[in-house]
Amino acid sequence: MAAYLGGKTFYELAQQFSIHRNNVSNLLKRQGVLLRWRSLSPSQIDLAVELYREGHSAAAIAPQFECDPGTVRLALIKTGVRMRDSHGRER
Numbered sequence: 001m002a003a004y005l006g007g008k009t010f011y012e013l014a015q016q017f018s019i020h021r022n023n024v025s026n027l028l029k030r031q032g033v034l035l036r037w038r039s040l041s042p043s044q045i046d047l048a049v050e051l052y053r054e055g056h057s058a059a060a061i062a063p064q065f066e067c068d069p070g071t072v073r074l075a076l077i078k079t080g081v082r083m084r085d086s087h088g089r090e091r
Contacts, residue, residue, distance in 0.1 A: 001031050009038070011066045021068075038067045040075045048072050049079055055088070 003013060010021040017024075028035060040048060044065050051061050058072040065072070077083065082090050 001028065001033055004028055004033060009066050011063070038065075038071060040065055040067065040071065045075045045079060048075055049081055052076055052081060057084075 003016075004010075004024075008016075010024045013024045014021040025035060048058075048061050048065070051064075052058065052072075057069075058076065059069040062069040062072045073083070084090055
C-alpha cells in the first residue's frame with residue numbers, strides 16, 4: 001500500500017510481486033485505498049493514434065503508457081478513430 005501511495009503504478013507493483021495488475025487493484029481496494037486512474041496526455045494520445053493506425057492493437061500499445069488497454073481504446077474513440085474488431089477489420 002505504501003508503494004502505491006508513494007507513486008508506484010499498478011504495473012510496477014504487479015511486476016514487483018509477480019501478480020496481475022487487477023490483483024494489485026483488488027488488494028488496494030480491500031485496504032480502502034482510493035485508487036487513482038490514469039489518463040493519457042495529449043502527446044501520448046497522438047502517439048497511440050499513430051501506432052493504432054499502423055496496425056498495433058490497443059492491448060499492444062497500453063504497456064508503453066503503463067495503462068490498461070481500455071484506457072487506450074477510450075482515448076482512441078474520443079479522437080474519432082474507427083476501431084477494428086479482434087480480427088483487424090474495421091467496425
